[in-house]
Amino acid sequence: MxxxxxxxxxxxxxxxxxxxxxxxxxxxxxxxxxxxxxxxxxxxxxxxxxxxxxxxxxxxxxxxxxxxxxxxxxxxxxxxxxxxxxxxxxxxLPRRTVLARASVTGRSAEHQLAANVDTVVVAIGAESRTTLGRVERFLALAWNSGAQPVVALTKSDLLDDAELDEVLDRVRADAVGVQVVPVRHDDPASVAALRDRLRGTVVLLGSSGAGKSTLANLLVGEDRFAVGDVRSVDGKGRHTTVTRELVPVPGGLVLVDTPGLRSLGVAELGDALGTTFADVADVAVDCRFSDCSHTSEPGCAVLSAIGAGVFDQRRLDSFRKLEREQAWFASRTDARLAAERRREWKKVVRAHRDRHA
The missing domain is CATH 2.40.50.140 (Nucleic acid-binding proteins)
Structure with missing residues (x-):
C-alpha cells in the first residue's frame, strides 16, 4: 500500500x-x-x-x-x-549526500554529522584566530559530502573596512571555487546576501565561538538557538549547541546547526582533496614527473608557482598534510577490514570443527 x-x-x-x-x-x-x-x-x-x-x-x-x-x-x-x-x-531511504568526519577516537571510522545536505556553510569569525589550514579542512569535509560549500565570514562588524578587506582577500585566495560572504549581525542586507547563496538543506559548520548559533538565529529570524560568550584569551567559545537539530526556515530552506568542532579529522576524501586544493592540483599536472613530490625535483610546476606567488608554501604544506592523513586513514581502514575478515574466517573454521568433532 x-x-x-x-x-x-x-x-x-x-x-x-x-x-x-x-x-x-x-x-x-x-x-x-x-x-x-x-x-x-x-x-x-x-x-x-x-x-x-x-x-x-x-x-x-x-x-x-x-x-x-x-x-x-x-x-x-x-x-x-x-x-x-x-x-x-x-x-x-538512500541518501543524496552525507556529511561525515573521521572518528575523534582515532579509529578508522566515520562519524556522521548530517545527511541529505545541499549546502554547507563554513562559519569563520572575521576577528578569530582560525587558521587557513582549518578552513581548508572544513571545505574538504564539505566537498566530500557532495554538498556545495559557502564560507560565511561572521562578526564582520568587529573589523574596519581595511581589516575586513584583508581577511576577505586571504580567505578567498584559499577557498578556491567557494563564495565567501561577510555577514554583520546588525546588517540584514548581509544576511540576505548569504541567504541568496543557500539552497535546500543547509548545515552550519565551524569552530566553537565562530558565531554559528548567532548566524542560525539570523537565518531563522528568531532567537531559536542559544548563544554563548567567547574567551578573549584564545578566541574559543563554549559548546552552546550540544546536539544537531534540523529546523525549517521561512522561505523554503531547512537548517541544521551543529556543535562546534574542536577536533576535525577528515575521513577518506577521494576527489574532494583535489577540489579543495584545485589551484595546486591544476598546476601539478604540468610537473615534469608524474610522481613529483613537489620538494626539489627539476621541472616541478608547483614549486615554480610558489616562486611566482601563485600560491604560498603554506598552501602546499596543508595539501601534503591532508594527503598524509588520507594515506593513514586508508591504511587503517584496510587493516581494520582485514582484521574483520580474519575474525569471520575463524568463526567459520570453529563452526566447521564443531560440526565434525
Whole structure:
C-alpha cells in the first residue's frame, strides 16, 4: 500500500520534494505488505530520534543495530504504523549526500554529522584566530559530502573596512571555487546576501565561538538557538549547541546547526582533496614527473608557482598534510577490514570443527 504525500503537508517545510517522492515510491514498493509513513529525522538521541511526519512530530525508539545505516539528522526514514507499540522505523531511504568526519577516537571510522545536505556553510569569525589550514579542512569535509560549500565570514562588524578587506582577500585566495560572504549581525542586507547563496538543506559548520548559533538565529529570524560568550584569551567559545537539530526556515530552506568542532579529522576524501586544493592540483599536472613530490625535483610546476606567488608554501604544506592523513586513514581502514575478515574466517573454521568433532 503506497502512502500518498500531499504537497501541502508539513514534510514540504522539512525538505520534501519531487525527488523524495520518487525515492519514497521505490522504498514503499519494496515493502508492499507494510503500511509506511515517510518521516525526516530532526534530532537524534541515544536509542531514539525525533522525526517530523505528515501527522506531526513523533519520537521513535531505535535500538542499537536496528537500522543500517543508523539514522542521523537529516535522514528520511520509513515508519511502520502496524506495530502494537506505535510507530517504528523500518528503514533509511538512500541518501543524496552525507556529511561525515573521521572518528575523534582515532579509529578508522566515520562519524556522521548530517545527511541529505545541499549546502554547507563554513562559519569563520572575521576577528578569530582560525587558521587557513582549518578552513581548508572544513571545505574538504564539505566537498566530500557532495554538498556545495559557502564560507560565511561572521562578526564582520568587529573589523574596519581595511581589516575586513584583508581577511576577505586571504580567505578567498584559499577557498578556491567557494563564495565567501561577510555577514554583520546588525546588517540584514548581509544576511540576505548569504541567504541568496543557500539552497535546500543547509548545515552550519565551524569552530566553537565562530558565531554559528548567532548566524542560525539570523537565518531563522528568531532567537531559536542559544548563544554563548567567547574567551578573549584564545578566541574559543563554549559548546552552546550540544546536539544537531534540523529546523525549517521561512522561505523554503531547512537548517541544521551543529556543535562546534574542536577536533576535525577528515575521513577518506577521494576527489574532494583535489577540489579543495584545485589551484595546486591544476598546476601539478604540468610537473615534469608524474610522481613529483613537489620538494626539489627539476621541472616541478608547483614549486615554480610558489616562486611566482601563485600560491604560498603554506598552501602546499596543508595539501601534503591532508594527503598524509588520507594515506593513514586508508591504511587503517584496510587493516581494520582485514582484521574483520580474519575474525569471520575463524568463526567459520570453529563452526566447521564443531560440526565434525
Amino acid at each position: 503506497q502512502t500518498e504525500v500531499n504537497p501541502t503537508d508539513p514534510l514540504v517545510r522539512f525538505g520534501w520534494d519531487d525527488d523524495w517522492t520518487r525515492r519514497w515510491a521505490a522504498f514503499q514498493d519494496a515493502r508492499p505488505e507494510q503500511h509506511l509513513l515517510p518521516a525526516r529525522v530532526v534530532r537524534v538521541h541515544r536509542g531514539a530520534c525525533d522525526v517530523e511526519t505528515p501527522l506531526g512530530p513523533q519520537r521513535v525508539e531505535i535500538p542499537a543495530g536496528h537500522l543500517v545505516p543508523g539514522p542521523t539528522t537529516g535522514d528520511w526514514v520509513g515508519l511502520s504504523l502496524d506495530g502494537p507499540d506505535g510507530a517504528r522505523a523500518v528503514g533509511v
